[in-house]
Amino acid sequence: MSAKGLVCVVLAAGSGTRMVSATPKVMHQLAGRTLLGHVMATATSLETSGVYVVLRHQKEIISEYLTKSYPAAIQVEQDEIAGTGRAVEVSLSKIPADFKGDVLVISGDVPLMDTQTLTDLVAAHRSGKASATILTALLEDPSGYGRIIRGSDGQVAKIVEHLDATEAELAISEINAGVYIFDASDLRQALSKLQSHNAQGERYLTDVAALLVEGGHPVMAEIVSDNWLVHGINDRVQLAEVAKELNNRICKAWQLSGVTILDPESTWIDVQVTIGQDATIHPSTHLRGLTSIGANAEVGPSVVIENSTVHEAAKVGPFAYLRAGTDLGKSGKIGSFVETKNAKIGTGSKVPHLSYVGDAEIGEGSNIGAGTIFANYDGVNKHTSKIGSFVRTGSQNVFVAPITIGDGAYTAAGTVVRKDVASGELGMNVSPQRSIADWVINKRPGTTSAEAASKNKSK
Numbered sequence: 001m002s003a004k005g006l007v008c009v010v011l012a013a014g015s016g017t018r019m020v021s022a023t024p025k026v027m028h029q030l031a032g033r034t035l036l037g038h039v040m041a042t043a044t045s046l047e048t049s050g051v052y053v054v055l056r057h058q059k060e061i062i063s064e065y066l067t068k069s070y071p072a073a074i075q076v077e078q079d080e081i082a083g084t085g086r087a088v089e090v091s092l093s094k095i096p097a098d099f100k101g102d103v104l105v106i107s108g109d110v111p112l113m114d115t116q117t118l119t120d121l122v123a124a125h126r127s128g129k130a131s132a133t134i135l136t137a138l139l140e141d142p143s144g145y146g147r148i149i150r151g152s153d154g155q156v157a158k159i160v161e162h163l164d165a166t167e168a169e170l171a172i173s174e175i176n177a178g179v180y181i182f183d184a185s186d187l188r189q190a191l192s193k194l195q196s197h198n199a200q201g202e203r204y205l206t207d208v209a210a211l212l213v214e215g216g217h218p219v220m221a222e223i224v225s226d227n228w229l230v231h232g233i234n235d236r237v238q239l240a241e242v243a244k245e246l247n248n249r250i251c252k253a254w255q256l257s258g259v260t261i262l263d264p265e266s267t268w269i270d271v272q273v274t275i276g277q278d279a280t281i282h283p284s285t286h287l288r289g290l291t292s293i294g295a296n297a298e299v300g301p302s303v304v305i306e307n308s309t310v311h312e313a314a315k316v317g318p319f320a321y322l323r324a325g326t327d328l329g330k331s332g333k334i335g336s337f338v339e340t341k342n343a344k345i346g347t348g349s350k351v352p353h354l355s356y357v358g359d360a361e362i363g364e365g366s367n368i369g370a371g372t373i374f375a376n377y378d379g380v381n382k383h384t385s386k387i388g389s390f391v392r393t394g395s396q397n398v399f400v401a402p403i404t405i406g407d408g409a410y411t412a413a414g415t416v417v418r419k420d421v422a423s424g425e426l427g428m429n430v431s432p433q434r435s436i437a438d439w440v441i442n443k444r445p446g447t448t449s450a451e452a453a454s455k456n457k458s459k
Contacts, residue, residue, distance in 0.1 A: 005101025006122065007184075008043045009091045012036055012108035013056035013078045018235040024058040026108040027065065028239060031246050032270025032289050035233060036062065038111035040070050045115045046104075052076050052094060053108070054087040083202030089191045095184070102126070103187055105180040105205065109233045112246060113179065117229055122181055124222050131186040131217035132209060134159070135179035137227045145175035146206050148221055156219040158210035174223070176206060177230035186217050246271075254281075276312065285317075294330070308340075311347075329364065343374075346389065358382075359401065363389030369413065371396045388423065 016025025026036035033041070036053075043051045051070075055062050056078040066073050076091050088105055095103075104122065106113060117135070125133035134156060136148050144162050147169050151157040159176050160169050190211040196203050209219050224230055233239050250271065251264035259275045261267050263283035275281070275293040282300030287293065291305050294312035299305065303317040308326035310316055316334045325342035328334055332345050335353040343357045346364035351357055355368060359376040362368070366387055375398055376382050383401035387393070391405050394413035405411070406423030414430050421427035441457075444450050 005099075006046070006048045006104060007095055007099065007101070008046060008048045008051045008104045008106065009088055010036075010039055010043055010051065010053045010073075010106055010108050011084055011087050012062060013054045013059075013087050014109070015057040016109075016234070019239075020236075024061055025233070027061060028233075030111055030239065030243055031250065031268075032272055033111075034065065035111045036065070036108045037069065038271075039106060039108050039113065040066075040073065042113055042115055042118065043106065044070065044072070046118060048104075049099075049101075050074055050095070052091045054078050054091055056087075081203060083196065084205035085191060085194045085203035085207065088187070088205055089194075089203075092184070092188060092191065099184050101184055103182045103184050105182070107178045107232060110178060110230060111233065112229050112231060112242065114229060117224065117226075118179070121179065121222055125181045125220065128220050129218070130183075130220040131212045132156075132180060132182045133220040133222060134209065135177040135224055135230065136174050136221045137177045137224050137230050138173050139175055139227065140173070142170075142173050142175045147172040148174040148176060150174075150221070151213075155213075156209050156221045157213055159204075159206035161204060161206060174221075177224055178232060179230065180205065182208070183217075186212060186215075190215070282317065289324070360385045360387065360399075362387040363391070363407065365389055366391040367393070369393045369395040369397055369411075373398045374401065375399060376401045 012026045014025065019025045019028065027034045030038060052074045053066060054076045059077060063075055066075060074094060076094050078087050078090050102125065104118065121133060121135055146159045146161045147165055149157045149160055149169065187208065190208045193211050194203050194207055212219050228245050231242055233242055247268055248264065250269045251261050251267055254275050255261050258277040260280040266284045267281055268286045270288050272289065273287045273291045276295030276297065278295055279293050279297045284302040285300035286304045288306035290307050292309045293299060294310055294314065296313045297310050299310065299316045301318045303320050305322040307324035308322045310328045311330040313330055314328045314332045316322065316328065319337050320334050321339045322334065323341035326340040327344045329345055329347040329349060331348045333350040333352065334340060335351060337354050338351050339356050341358040343360045345351065345362045348364055349362050349366040351368045352370055354370050355372040357374050359382050360374050361384065366389060372393060374385050385399045385401040386404045388405055388407035388409065390408050393411045394415060396414045397411055398416045400416065400418045403417055404420045406421060408424050409421045410426045411417060411421060412426065412428035412430060415428050417427055440453050441450050
């Protein structure tokens with residue numbers, strides 16, 4: 001698609017009251033991105049001369065997000081005049097007055113819309129030489145959506161919102177999908193005539209279609225091939241529905257690329273996750289954020305990994321939690337009930353089970369004993385522990401950071417390591433064990449333990 005003559009307007013000014021949330025609707029999360037993030041990822045993938053985002057309700061929160069994540073986006077603030085028509089009008093006031101191309105309008109709460117569909121829409125609009133082209137969908141239950149009213153020639157005559165529709169119009173199954181492309185000059189003229197004589201008292205962008213037709217300008221409609229692409233989100237029920245559909249598509253795409261996902265229904269994978277060929281993902285696994293899973297790795301079941309890297313042929317789980325900054329080396333292992341955070345674990349090293357590894361560096365070929373704790377926080381600051389290569393640490397160790405364990409060192413079971421252990425040394429601080437004869441019989445008389453001990457002594 002040529003960048004010449006195309007701008008994109010993203011509508012993100014709505015109040016989103018049906019979400020019943022202090023968080024703006026377009027800032028709710030879906031597969032590791034905000035709803036608006038999904039839309040912006042698509043909008044910025046198009047070759048345009050500018051992406052304009054319209055803000056109004058809770059604009060400070062959305063503006064901060066855009067400034068950080070999409071700094072090239074042009075933010076436009078809508079005034080107190082309500083309606084999508086007004087939103088586009090204020091956007092046009094920011095677009096250079098001599099702009100003669102097309103204006104693509106999409107919604108910030110329609111996260112599954114993809115680049116290919118928009119590219120095809122622009123191409124159809126230009127080949128048809130229309131003043132406007134509207135993306136539509138055919139629904140079995142069109143309740144709540146604006147209806148597409150076509151003329152005898154099959155072209156669009158007008159769009160009628162659900163609340164303003166007659167009984168005959170409500171029977172129409174073709175609905176407005178909320179994606180439009182307009183000739184900029186014709187759009188400016190139509191917007192100048194826009195009124196708010198409707199049930200909501202708003203300036204509807206949908207009314208532009210009828211105004212263009214009245215002015216003798218052709219308006220086309222293209223029916224989308226996949227209705228999920230235009231599924232808008234207004235409440236948390238719809239958010240969950242779209243999340244499930246998107247996750248199904250993500251899992252299927254990875255399966256078709258050579259990843260074994262044993263139970264896609266219970267596996268959740270964010271959009272930015274990458275997985276290598278022949279990796280195996282067991283049930284109830286959640287892969288979040290910028291996580292990377294290497295080829296032939298095995299993860300799960302019941303594992304959560306976020307913003308971490310698991311290299312080739314490594315194994316994780318079950319019931320492990322890899323927090324941000326974890327890097328598990330090739331053929332490494334993180335076992336059952338292990339939590340890691342900001343931990344670099346070298347090639348072939350193992351943290352088998354029941355341990356916490358935070359702010360740590362572990363070399364290659366080392367083994368961390370069961371029940372080990374990396375005590376990294378002194379109440380004010382976090383500190384790092386460094387474990388060398390081919391180290392063997394005993395069960396129930398506590399590493400009090402900052403400490404360094406040299407290559408090839410050992411530590412004994414139950415050791416609290418407060419000082420460095422040099423290469424080849426055995427670190428230990430256990431006291432000699434002693435036993436007090438008949439303590440249970442004398443101190444716990446009448447208990448089942450005392451009775452058992454007495455019986456054993458009398459044998």
